[in-house]
Amino acid sequence: MQVLTLFVVLLCYRSAAASLIIVPEPVQQSTAVSQDAAEAAVKPYMHYFHVESDIKYRYAKTLATTRIENPANVAQEVSFTAVLPDTAYISGFNMEVDGKVYVAYVKEKEAAQKEYDDAVEHGQTAGQVVQTARDSNRFTVSVNVESNKEVIFNLTYEELLTRRLELYSDVINLNPGQVVSDFSVTVNIEESSNIRSLRVPALKVDEETSVEGTTNALASIEMTSPNTAVVKFTPTPTEQQNVSANGIIGQFIVEYDVDRTSDGGEVLVNDGYFVHFFSPENLKPLKKHVTFVLDLSGSMMGRPIEQLREAMLTILDDLNSGDFFSIVLFSQTAQVWDPTITDDEMDQRLALVGSYTYDQEGFPLPAATPSVIVKVTDKHIQKAKTFINKLQATASTDIYDGLLLGLNIANLNPKKLQNQPNGKQPEPIIIFLTDGLPNVHIYDPDTIVSDITKANTKDASIYSLALGYSADYDFLKKLSLKNSGFSRRIYEAADTALQLTDFYKEISSPLLADVEFEYTPDQVEDGTLTTRVFRRLFAGSELVVAGKLREEIDINLTGDVTAISINGTITYTFEAIIIQYPPIDIPPPATHTPSNMERLWAYLTIQQLLDEDSALDYDHNNKNLTSPQKQQALNLALDYSFVTSLTSLVVVKPNETNAVDPHDASQADSYGDGGINAGTGGSGYPSSADSDDRYDDGAEGPGAAEDGGDGPGEAGDGGDGPGEGGDGEGPGDGGDGSDEGGDGEEASVCLKELDDIAWLPQNHSLVLEQDTLEAAGLSEIDQQFSECLTPSGDNGYCRHLEYCVLNTFTDKLEDFIPYKCDAGGYLGVCCPVTAIPDC
Structure with missing residues (x-):
């Protein structure tokens, strides 16, 4: 009998983890496979690795597919891993095992957890959640595949591409774990307006290295029309090996922008839903007052x-002329930089930041005076740099006082801020950075959020940066959400400074403030609009609103957008673009299939509802308390099969027992392990899951041969073939443990070492008909390149010479020539499928 057992892991980062849980039916207890047979196994081989990303109107739907075969004479675990952008939702997964398809479904997390707990209680395999890459989710599913069988994995995920610094980026993480003969990535782009600035930077193989300004020479770009494009990446095996010995690893990135045909934005109507993209051009930035609140704790x-x-x-060099800035420091207490006092006085203030003898009642917070609001001039910037160079880390983490002092400064209304061209004061912005938890003065996160929010009378945006993993990210996220900002993780790495400066670039130029979208009454269904009021629009970004129309007809959605620009209040009008769905020449489906526009609306609604829930003031530890926002997000996630922090992906694998066919043991197809990967954590890039020769309790190895059954496995009464013999271990007949193969149709071929070849020079290099075998250690990938027939007519695959040294050609070069084949530019051998090492 052969039992297929499964387990699944979904690793998620940032906030509450989404999860995938796989629950197998109970399996019967069986005899374990012999150690010798397990050691004889070769790694699974990936036949193909395909990723296709369809982007329609900034909404990307990505399908990753891979087919992996277990060529070993024992069952072994095959793993599929994908690292997804943290903004993506898994929306589909299935796997085909030995011709049968197992489809996952989305379920409420608590209900799925119950199935998980029940499975664990009954000793069955189930899922787990752990941590990994930067701003990403890792999805891993593993299946125990019997000898000479294959598995096909299909994973679909969806996301709305965010515009940052004038570009949309579709990031696809790649790491199949081996060189793949059929490797392809295709990105199809369709927009309603002309595509511009389309480019593919070099493969990002190191998360700490910028690829800005580079080009991927292996990627092709075809503009099929002004508003459609196809990007392809199909590296050959040799090109994959040039990236790394284990093939392609890193992020494949496609960047583009679109023409802005109307200052009122693009409004697309499709199948009763609409989306409004708003990013007017040719606007001068608003003036801003940015207050830096910086952690100097130990x-x-x-x-x-x-x-x-x-x-x-x-x-400081990037601050816009005419802007204002302030610098607040906190550790044991908080202080502020004031360029009007002497250097000695400022040094004394700096010393007080980390003073453990500081008495909070005797030394209140420094006064927020107009002198600490500094205009951007060359003189002031130079003086600020001198001050910054003196900063030293010391003492504790008084987040409360640091933020309160920053807000006291932001709330000031001095004349120098009032004398602006449009009569409007500069936009107040606070950039708050910390690497730890509040541990002095007031350190309860809820109290800090409540008090700071109440003190924010000028509606300053607080952008929180969590440096490293010690910071309380949930606390910082809530703080920013309640104060018109957002949070971001900054990773402790060689590129930390670059991460900080890149973040500042995103918010350095506010173009509009208090942006409000209004749509004609009675055209939009009540309660379906996503967020329509935004505190600011920054240069290079985009605001997005979606909703459902009252009637599913082609109506001309109308309305306007009002905002405050540097010249005062401005109003934009817009026209809707109708996108036919389905196309006119295609009959509508018998059942409703949500269009991309509808799924975009659901995706955006879920994200915003979860943000609203995160900002609520209630006890999140109370599992019996569910907010309306959370309940609505859950319902939508279930309706549209999105894996979110509230839902889990569940696969129920029925119990299945398969008899072992000894003939299949010789039909190995490839050598290597599998997994599709993406992104960044300990490492932002998915490392492939190694396929170990492991067997779960109760799962039999490749075929326990019982009562005369032939084949690999544990030989029982008369069981022939490699396995554990009755009186001894090793290949042989179950009766006496001899090393003869019993009834097996094809005898195993034993492999030798490279050094056993008498005609091969000691440096393991040979020039033969333009083929060059370099040092054996240089061709590290044990894989199959093409099917072939050996001189004796047996089925085989071309493999590197070092992995298939046959006794028949070790003495004479002329005996080797009939076996010669091309192994990715190196000397190869037509290796019989029955070849096994160390036999």
Whole structure:
């Protein structure tokens, strides 16, 4: 009998993890496979690795497919791993095992967890959640595949591409774990207006290295029309090996922008839903007053404080002329930089930041005076740099006082801020960076959020940066959501300073403030509009609103957008573009299939509802308390099969027992392990899951041969073939443990070592008909390149010489020539499928 057993892991980062749980039916207890047979196994081989991303109007739907075969004479685990952008939702997964398809379904997390707990209680295999890459989710599913069988994995995920610094980016993480003969990535782009700035930078193989300004020479771009394009990436095996010995690894990135045909934005109507993209051009930035609130606690000591200083020096240079800035520091207490006092006085203030003898009642917070609001001039920037270079890490983390002092400054209304061209004061922005938890003065996160929000009388946007993993990201996220901002993780790495400066670039130029979208009454269904009021629009970004129309007909949705620009209040009008769905020449489906526009609306609604829930003031530890926002998000996730923080992906694998066919043991197809991967954590890029020769309790190895059954496995009464013999271990007849193969139709071929070849020079190099075998260690990938027939007519695959040294040609070169084949540019051998090492 052969039992297929499964387990699944979905790793998610940032907030509450989404999960995938796989629950198998109970399996019967069986005899374990012999150790010798397990050691004889070769790694699974990936036949193909395909990724196709369809982008329609900024909404990307990506399908990753791979087919993997287990060529070993024992069952082994095959793993499929995908690292997804943290903004993506899994919307579909299935796997085909030995011709049978198993489809996952989305279920409420608590209900799925119950199935998981029940499975664990009954000793069955189930899922688990752990942590990994930068701003990403890792999805892993593993299946125990019997000898000479294959599995096909299909994973679909969806996301709305965000415009940052004038570009949309579709990031696809790749790491199949081996060189693949059929490797392809295709990105199809369709927009309603002309595509511009389409480019594919070099493969990002290191998350700490920028690829800005580079080009991927292996990618092709075809503009099929002004508003459609196809990008392809199909590296050959040799080109894959040039990236790494284990093939392609890294992020494949497609970047583009679109023409802005109307300042009122693009409004697309499709199948009763609409989306409004708004990003007017040719606007001058608003003036801003940015207050930096910086953590100088002891945990910032060393490289973190160095990188903070480095980043601040760059950011100070990037401040716009005419803007204003302030610098607040906190550790044991908080202080503020004031360029009007002497250097000695400022040094004394700096010393007080980390003073453990500081008495909170005797030394209240420094006064927020107009002198600490500094206009951007060359003189002031230079003086600020001198101050920044003096910063040192010390003492505790008084987040409360740091934020309160920053807000006191942001709330000031001095004349220098009032004398603006449009009579409007500069936009108040707070950039708050911390690497730890509040541990002095007031350190309860809920109290800090409540008090700071109440103190924010000027509606300053607070952008929270969590440096490293010690910071309380949920606390910072809530703080920013309640104060018109957002949070971002900054990773402690060689590129920390670059992460900080790149973040500042995103918010450095506010173009519009208090942006409000209005649509004609009675055209939009009540309660379906996503967020329509935004505190700011920054240069290079985009605001997106979606909703459902009252009637599913082609109506001309109308309305306007009002905002405050540098010249005062401005109003934009817009016209809707009707997108026929389905196309006129295609009959509508018998059952309703949500269009891309409808799924975009659901995706955006879920994201915003979860953000609203995160900002609520209630006890999140109370599992019996569910907000209306959370319930609505859950319902939508279930309706549209999105895996979110509220839902899980569940696969129920029925119990299945398969008899082992000894003939299949010789039909190995490839050598290597599998997995599709993406992104960044300990490492932002998915590392492929290794396929170990492991067997779960109760899962039999490849065929326990019982009562005369032939084949690999544990030989029982008369069971022939490689396995554990009755009186001894090793290949042989179950009766006496001899090394003869019993009834097996094809005898195993034993492999030798490279050094056993008498005609091969000691440097393992040979020039033969333009084929060059370099040092054996240089061709590290054990894989199959093409099917072939050996000189004796047996089925085989071309493999590197070092992995298939046959006794028949070790003595004479002329005996080798009939076996010669091309193994990716190296000397190869037509290797019989019955070949096994160390026999």
